[in-house]
Amino acid sequence: MLAMNKTKLFGTACFAVAFAALISACGDHTTRSTGWEFSRNMYDPVGNNNPDQPNKNFKNGQTAQIPPAGTTPVGFERFDYPNTLEGYEAAGANVHNPLAQTDQNLKEGQHLFQAFCSPCHGTDGRGDGPITKDREITDSRGTRKLENFPGVPSYTKSDGISSSRGGLMSDLTDGKIYHTITYGVNLMGSHASQLSPEERWKVVMYVHELQKQ
Template identity: 35%
Template structure:
């Protein structure tokens, strides 16, 4: 080894030792010199606070935009990618995450009366004040309307159909499901009085119904993280409850 190279190595070792020594201290509260300290003690940012140097996120805010198709945990049955003109797909794929309890049906009745009855009537016969003026509002207990399942009703509430305007911006997903449940009451042709009967028996038809709490093929019980397998179509459903009542059935219970 040549003399200049040997001297260079000695000087480098000395400088390294001095650098390490400068990072030490006899004070317990002195962290010394840290390399890349922000990696150990990150700077907290408010999610919606704008910064002058953030050129990646939308509007310069610190909160990252979720990836396309992101679904909040526990909301798998609330979000779907079914096009607005595909109500037939909604009939087959969407499943109501709420059970037919008295509380849910009564809440659906309140929402229906407040938002829907001016057109569809309190009895669901299309004889509301607006329905009488403009005509053409269907009777839920007549023809094909009395066989609509929860998924069909939910989809129409969200996107509208024919002359009915979309109501997705007016009622959130939970409210849509509960309104759909109350429409199932009115399909019986007995008006609001049929509510207690539906609580006991569930929907009149369960062959293509949307009242099961869980999708056994693709998801676990609503409200739990879906760590194992995700559905291609959120809210996609499986079989109806084994007793044919449409009342919630969670495997293992």
Template identity: 35%
Template structure:
């Protein structure tokens, strides 16, 4: 009968020839389940994403209910459930300056929203680790719906 050698999960190991405690990915590779995001975390990268980046998901691939749920979990606390910049933290004055999605000087696009979710902007941090690529695009779709609703109610 085979008896496996027990290892402690976080103990040092000589399993790798490099001496590292974990195997590192090959340089230039992309982890499984991820894709290459080609826009840099700069003002120019933001503008490029705003102008050029479009959702790879068509309307049949986007789960709007899931996008709304994820928005309510991660975004509504600051941006508000309607995207009007009146989330609970803003109402309690814990964070200030969260703009509404329909602000005239803020022409957001799918690309700009995705870029901000990916890298963060100003006081907002990145949500790239909390949301996978499909989930980020679902949140983007929900944000664009909120933007349309805000613009329609303003008319």
């Protein structure tokens, strides 16, 4: 009998604690408070996951910090030739395509060229992409001409076009083409954010095929 009473008493106590916890976790419909929460640390992360939140661990009180000088982000491939004419010439003389010239790499280079380069350079690299030609658009305001993109040089040997930085377009080396894709030149902007280093080298490989025409 005594053991049974202890069991009932223990069960009643557990029920009372659970009921009290349930009631305390409910709101009172007058505030936005949700009441007490069990294991609050399970909801609030210890780490500073938001780069904009304050952080007392650093002198400037910020979570987002400038990386130490000379460090390289994970997955980033450093290109040690500056965006200058001297850097361009040095890259042309010293940088070579690290990829093997295979049918697969060439095919992927062609696909990337058509997707990212042909609107200006044309499908055959002759500088006759669609945005260099006369175009019209018709909408609710009527029909009007679109502005053309001027001065895209041809890569092909048969056209014999000179580069704005010296030499023929058909003679551009691996390093010069890669440098131009990375930084851009004249009206051409950088494509470093659109093409990974490996993708740029595949485009370089395909451009050399266009130069042979």
